[in-house]
Amino acid sequence: MHCRDALQCIFLRDVFKSNIVFQSKKQTMKNNIIAKIVLGGLLVSGIHGFAQKTTLEVNIDKTVTKIKPTMFGLFFEDINFAADGGLYAEMVKNRSFEFDKPLMGWDQPNTKRSSLNKQSGVATPIKELKNKTNTNFCRILINDPQGYAIINEGFRGMGVKKEAKYNLSLKAANHDGAIKKIIIQFIDKDKNVIGETNIVPTSDEWKNYSAQFAATQTEAKAKLKITFEGTGTIDLDMISVFPEDTWKNRKNGLRKDIVQLLYDMKPGFLRFPGGCIVEGRTLADRYQWKNSVGNVEDRRTMMNRWNVEFPSKQTPDYFQSFGLGFYEYFQLSEDIGATPLPILSCGMACQYNTGELAPIAELDPYVQDALDLIEFANGGVDTPWGKVRSDMGHPKPFNLKLIGVGNEQWGPDYIERYKVFEKAIKSKYPNITIVSGSGPSPDGEFFDYGMQELKKLNAELVDEHYYKNPQWFRENATRYDNYDRKGPKVFAGEYAAQSGSSGPNPRNKNNWECAFSEAAFMTGLERNAEVVNLCSYAPLMAHEEAWQWAPDMLWFNNLQVIGTANYYVQKLFSANKGTDLLAITNDGKALTGQNNLYASAVKDMNTKEVIVKLVNTAATTQEVTIDLKGSKLASKGTVITLTSPDLQDENTFAEPTKISPKESEYKLKGEKATMSLPAYSVNVLKLKME
Numbered sequence: 001m002h003c004r005d006a007l008q009c010i011f012l013r014d015v016f017k018s019n020i021v022f023q024s025k026k027q028t029m030k031n032n033i034i035a036k037i038v039l040g041g042l043l044v045s046g047i048h049g050f051a052q053k054t055t056l057e058v059n060i061d062k063t064v065t066k067i068k069p070t071m072f073g074l075f076f077e078d079i080n081f082a083a084d085g086g087l088y089a090e091m092v093k094n095r096s097f098e099f100d101k102p103l104m105g106w107d108q109p110n111t112k113r114s115s116l117n118k119q120s121g122v123a124t125p126i127k128e129l130k131n132k133t134n135t136n137f138c139r140i141l142i143n144d145p146q147g148y149a150i151i152n153e154g155f156r157g158m159g160v161k162k163e164a165k166y167n168l169s170l171k172a173a174n175h176d177g178a179i180k181k182i183i184i185q186f187i188d189k190d191k192n193v194i195g196e197t198n199i200v201p202t203s204d205e206w207k208n209y210s211a212q213f214a215a216t217q218t219e220a221k222a223k224l225k226i227t228f229e230g231t232g233t234i235d236l237d238m239i240s241v242f243p244e245d246t247w248k249n250r251k252n253g254l255r256k257d258i259v260q261l262l263y264d265m266k267p268g269f270l271r272f273p274g275g276c277i278v279e280g281r282t283l284a285d286r287y288q289w290k291n292s293v294g295n296v297e298d299r300r301t302m303m304n305r306w307n308v309e310f311p312s313k314q315t316p317d318y319f320q321s322f323g324l325g326f327y328e329y330f331q332l333s334e335d336i337g338a339t340p341l342p343i344l345s346c347g348m349a350c351q352y353n354t355g356e357l358a359p360i361a362e363l364d365p366y367v368q369d370a371l372d373l374i375e376f377a378n379g380g381v382d383t384p385w386g387k388v389r390s391d392m393g394h395p396k397p398f399n400l401k402l403i404g405v406g407n408e409q410w411g412p413d414y415i416e417r418y419k420v421f422e423k424a425i426k427s428k429y430p431n432i433t434i435v436s437g438s439g440p441s442p443d444g445e446f447f448d449y450g451m452q453e454l455k456k457l458n459a460e461l462v463d464e465h466y467y468k469n470p471q472w473f474r475e476n477a478t479r480y481d482n483y484d485r486k487g488p489k490v491f492a493g494e495y496a497a498q499s500g501s502s503g504p505n506p507r508n509k510n511n512w513e514c515a516f517s518e519a520a521f522m523t524g525l526e527r528n529a530e531v532v533n534l535c536s537y538a539p540l541m542a543h544e545e546a547w548q549w550a551p552d553m554l555w556f557n558n559l560q561v562i563g564t565a566n567y568y569v570q571k572l573f574s575a576n577k578g579t580d581l582l583a584i585t586n587d588g589k590a591l592t593g594q595n596n597l598y599a600s601a602v603k604d605m606n607t608k609e610v611i612v613k614l615v616n617t618a619a620t621t622q623e624v625t626i627d628l629k630g631s632k633l634a635s636k637g638t639v640i641t642l643t644s645p646d647l648q649d650e651n652t653f654a655e656p657t658k659i660s661p662k663e664s665e666y667k668l669k670g671e672k673a674t675m676s677l678p679a680y681s682v683n684v685l686k687l688k689m690e
Helices: 006-018 025-045 256-262 326-335 363-377 382-389 413-428 445-456 470-475 513-528 565-574
Strands: 054-059 123-129 138-142 149-151 158-160 167-176 183-188 193-199 207-214 219-229 232-242 269-272 339-344 400-407 433-437 461-465 489-495 531-536 539-544 555-556 560-564 578-584 584-586 595-605 609-616 621-630 633-643 662-667 672-677 680-688
Touching: 054 609, 167 183, 167 193, 183 207, 183 672, 193 207, 219 232, 219 363, 219 445, 256 326, 269 326, 269 531, 326 339, 326 363, 339 363, 363 382, 363 400, 363 413, 400 413, 400 461, 413 433, 413 445, 445 461, 461 621, 470 513, 489 513, 513 531, 513 595, 513 609, 513 633, 513 680, 531 565, 565 609, 565 680, 584 595, 609 621, 609 672, 662 680, 672 680
Parallel strands: 054 621, 269 339, 339 400, 400 433, 433 461, 461 489, 489 531, 539 555
Antiparallel strands: 054 584, 123 138, 138 232, 149 219, 158 219, 167 207, 167 232, 183 193, 183 219, 555 560, 578 595, 595 609, 609 680, 621 672, 633 662, 633 680
16 A cells, blocks of 8 residues: 555554444444545555546657566475475375385385284385485385285375376385285275276396376375285385376476466576575585486485474475486476576575585585586586486587576675685686575665675676565565666566565465565566566465465465466566567656556567556556557557456465456557556556557
């Protein structure tokens, strides 16, 4: 709300939201109506009056600046089960028995701890120290095949679809040929079999086996049940199930439905793997990219730092298998047409946790990781790390251009380490652009210090983060209007309007007020494309039943993924970013909240289109006239509108497209485009240049 002071805002909002009860229902209704009228007027006009017709001017022929292809992108972090249990389509949790509790995720319903289990059997984790990365396997003794079963619960269940095919693989060593058959079944929540296959283990040495089977019904909470024919001992490892229908039909690949939503955004970049996941709570558990490449079964499982981050949202079964590793991230970037942006540890653990530092004298391994990563991405097949990439199936370089040093570190310790990385990277790879960081907040002592020091160092691209309330986003549409055009460029790396407090707050929603407030802010990012070169919402995604942080751009469960209102805002901007920035003005000034309206304009020289983005944050419809000067335009165009009547509306699994874009034809008469902007709306006008 745009009120004269905070107390007035709080009072009016409380009247509106709380439905203060007076002496009668009639009086209550009367007060509600009055509150809505007053609040609506405030949103429309900032108290001084109701909305007026607004005239805007756009000179199509005058380019302000070129817009970077990377302008709007994606920030992936392995939080909220985004990798294992999410984007990575593996359905078996703890497939290699490598969690801290090796049988976590596995249940033996007929096995008792204080019994010899003569009528069933027992699974025992075995540690094999000679294998440094895949240290555990499971030894199963079957005493009675009619009574023994071991069941994997999946990631809050397994989502299976009727008639869909699933690929099973496992490793087995069948001692003395005792076990004649391994039976693998999907079971539903009532323990009914809804899909089945089997494997005949033929060797007493480790051997890989695979099979395919189909589900006979759709089930969100399926489990994987394993039983046996024969009695005796068998060793099992890497028990894995993937849907056959993955993104690009890659074996053991990514969830197709999730990647499709990312692809549809036409993102300019993909930042990975985080976020705080990069830093680790300690340096020992930081993300080390070299442990995430090579054979999948040789990638060492480790606890995800979000496992224990929030006392109110403990997720003891949240681990990283690294099946989704740096090779897969680069491949995904390529698939969706995005520039890869990997972020690496700078030798500083998360400063919200231990803040552990690698001494400057011992920073070489961290720096070498950065240099080796550039070689992995761009090196020829005759280089050591280029050969690793090639052996994994990608002889051609990934064309890496950007690399991030640290996530959101702050203070003198970060600046000191950044200097070391910059010198080493630029000495060997002068064309690589380095992303630095200004800390976790968009203002305050840490931010001011970081920006001051990075400017002195002529830093190229500074990552800024913003987790603020919706009003902050509306009020900061002018944030970059006066930024130094000769200073570092900006990466608006993490932003999301917060309806409540950040973190594990269930009241923090992806509501419509948050989404259109972000759109208002994004018009400011686009208007300042000369300074802002990249921007991305964060976090990207979350499992409906296994999340640590809200809000998030995408929400998924085992069968569905939905785009939030925030997703559709991001998509509208990203898919319509254009190539050239145009000025759009009202009485010679940028539209940055006057009459609760925000605007930016671009042209796309590839599609020969003029694209105008208009955000109406008022509670009533507003009339806008756009005077389009310069190039002649076709009489027919397109209007895309994203709107919802209630500030608290949001998309849900029951109503996944409640707030989603509606497209209609637009007819232009002369050089002036008139538009009626619905209350609380984001609008995109697209007109062809003739």
